[in-house]
Amino acid sequence: KAGVTQTPRxxxxxxxxxxxxxxxxxxxxxxxxxxxxxxxxxxxxxxxxFSETQRNKGNFPGxxxxxxxSNSRSEMNVSTLELGDSALYLCASSLTGDSSHxxxxxxxxxxxxx
Amino acid sequence: xxxxxxxxxxxxTEGAIVxxxxxxxxxxxxxxxWYQQHAGExxxxxSYNVLDGLxxxxxxxxFLSRSKGYSYLLLKELQMKDSASYLCAVFSGGYNKLIFGxxxxxxxxx
Numbered sequence: 520k521a522g523v524t525q526t527p528r529x530x531x532x533x534x535x536x537x538x539x540x541x542x543x544x545x546x547x548x549x550x551x552x553x554x555x556x557x558x559x560x561x562x563x564x565x566x567x568x569f570s571e572t573q574r575n576k577g578n579f580p581g582x583x584x585x586x587x588x589s590n591s592r593s594e595m596n597v598s599t600l601e602l603g604d605s606a607l608y609l610c611a612s613s614l615t616g617d618s619s620h621x622x623x624x625x626x627x628x629x630x631x632x633x
Numbered sequence: 634x635x636x637x638x639x640x641x642x643x644x645x646t647e648g649a650i651v652x653x654x655x656x657x658x659x660x661x662x663x664x665x666x667w668y669q670q671h672a673g674e675x676x677x678x679x680s681y682n683v684l685d686g687l688x689x690x691x692x693x694x695x696f697l698s699r700s701k702g703y704s705y706l707l708l709k710e711l712q713m714k715d716s717a718s719y720l721c722a723v724f725s726g727g728y729n730k731l732i733f734g735x736x737x738x739x740x741x742x743x
Contacts, residue, residue, distance in 0.1 A: 554733075562733040567730060617663070621678055626674060
């Protein structure tokens with residue numbers, strides 16, 4: 520079965536712009552989580568969606584938002600980009616979101632803000 | 634608060650055994666994961682422990698002690714391809730999220 524697909528793989532944006540990243544989970548998986556990975560902070564949880572509903576949110580400013588569609592594909596949006604938003608953004612796909620089914624990560628979108 | 638600690642870097646020799654430790658203090662616990670991540674790639678699942686004890690899977694084993702807030706990942710018969718970052722993550726079931734440690738970068742030398 521196809522894995523978790525994230526697009527685009529690489530992105531360069533200017534400060535102040537906004538960006539939208541996409542994640543297509545494994546077929547049949549209804550939970551999608553988003554993480555930000557930076558060298559200094561490691562992986563940090565952004566938010567989790569299940570059946571189009573945000574169930575949980577991490578400690579990120581409101582500039583970070585997301586949504587999930589009826590086909591379970593998810594997008595995350597970052598508005599008013601700052602240099603510190605440069606990171607690898609990973610999404611993780613899970614059948615239900617609980618630990619018993621595990622999580623499969625996509626290869627990520629590397630965002631560079633200049 | 635939420636805190637997961639693991640060593641930043643480790644080195645080992647091809648063919649040897651290495652143990653990567655992880656200690657955690659989290660407000661919820663519904664299991665502990667180990668992931669492997671090669672540079673520029675997605676983290677890939679290695680193991681999952683929810684009960685105390687040792688889980689063995691080929692060259693990789695993972696141990697959990699919930700009372701001590703402690704886990705380790707044991708890699709045997711090290712190969713060059715095992716050079717990667719190893720991520721310890723706790724699942725806080727009440728929050729549906731993984732809390733990650735900063736990762737341990739393992740370098741395997743000939």
